[in-house]
Amino acid sequence: MQFAFTEDQLAITQAAREMLVETCQPADLRRMLAAQAARDAARWQTIVDMGLLGLLAPDEAAGMGLAPVDLVGIAEAAGYVGLPEPLVETAGIGVPLLAALGDASRLAAAIAGESVAIGYPGRRFVADADTAGTLLLADGDALxxxxxxxxxxxxxxxxxxxxxxxxxDWTPTEATRQTIGWGDTADRGAVMTAAQLIGIGQRAIDLAVAYAKERNQFGKPIGSYQAIKHLIATAQVAVEFARPVVYAAAAELPLDSVASRARISHAKIVAGEAADLATRTAVQVHGAMGITWEIDVHFFLKRALALRADWGTTAFHTARVLERIMTLPTGPDLTFSSDVARAA
Incomplete structure (x- = not known):
């Protein structure tokens, strides 16, 4: 199987990435932090105007009717800039779930910018609940x-x-209980989180490279020393090896099989490991300055630490990978085969 993004997918991702990089620099994050702002209103409106919140909504709901793989690059870009706004959770998880519920009015509101907060079973706290218009909450396993x-x-x-x-704090009632369950919400959450982790890891590496070019010791840039080169190269290899796993997981998410779920878990594990290595390496490259809050790497280190534990622990995802290994054929032609994912 030859896997590559289409020209349309690349164009959408590139447009979103350019907008996010332009509007969400570390200086913007520091201004938001000083103001204790939940979101940047102008940036959120741009996200809405570009139609990013409706990418996975069906055509009949004024969405674009696309698949998770069409959003994965945008989720990666959101991680790359440390985006505070809930673009990924609303577009990648909340909107598809509202579409499955058949709630046309709430779906339209979400596409128009009214974010959705997700209280999935096992998630102790709900992210961005203060700015959400609709909350999807768990009472036991019920939605x-x-x-x-x-x-x-x-x-x-x-x-x-x-x-x-x-x-x-809320009171479950028969009026709030939905007739359908959570479906593939956990898998969507894991894939989109893995994509953000890849973006975080890449940004940490880019910051480390930029600093290593500028910082001089003994009369030359520290990036010219092999010790620094090897540190950064090792982190970059981890990100590069994890990225295609995440893309494949997004492409296979709709298959809902033992093999596709294992791919998702594999993606979440390796993306988390890559982001962890990259952010810690970037701190080390910055030396003593790296442990201070004034260094931008900390935005990405802390986001990586938070997201790595979200949407399933490493132990949970490892167990799913082991289940696939123990129950389905393995080998050079089978372990990573999409055909196995479709058949299993």
Whole structure:
């Protein structure tokens, strides 16, 4: 199988990436942090105007009717810039779930910029609940759709200052309970989180490279020393090896098989490992300055630490990979075969 993005997919991703890089620089993040702002209103409106929130919504709901693989590059770009706004969670998880529920009015509101917060089973706190119009919450394994006005929120501390977490107090009722379950929500969350982790890792490497070119010791840039080169190269290799796994997981997500779920878990594991290595390497390359908050790498280090534990622990995802290994054929032609994913 030859896997490559189409020209349309690349064009959408490139347009979104350019917008995010232009509007979400570390200086913008520092301004938001100083103002304790939940989001940048102008940037969020641009996201809405570009139609990014409706990429995975069906055509009949004024969406673009695309697949998760069409969003994965945008999720990676969101990670690359450390985007505070809930673009990925709303577009990649909330909108498809509202479409599955058949709630046309709420779906239209989400596409128009009213973000969706997800309280999936096992997620102790809900991200961005304070700016959401609709909350999709769990009572046991049951899915409930709840208005923002009907919940109480208590802010919780996060290692990532831009990850706004809340304990949500609410009362489940028959009126809020939905007839369908969570479906593939957990897998969508894992794939989109893995994509963000890849972006985070790449940004950390880029920051390390830029610093290594500028910082001089003993009369020459520290990037000219093999020790620094090897550190950064090792981190870049980890990101490059993880990236195609994440892309393949996004492409196979709709298959909903033992093999495709294992691919998703594999992606979440290796993306988390790559981001962890890249961000820690970037801190090390910056030397003593690297442990100070004034260095931009910390935005990405803290986001990586937060996301690596979200949408399934490493232990959970490792168990799913082991299940695939123990129950399906393996070998050079089978372990990573999409045909196995379709058949299993």
């Amino acid at each position: 409930h759709l709840v208005d923002a006005k009907d919940v109480g929120l208590t802010r919780q501390e996060s290692i990532d200052p831009f990850r706004r977490l809340f304990r949500v």
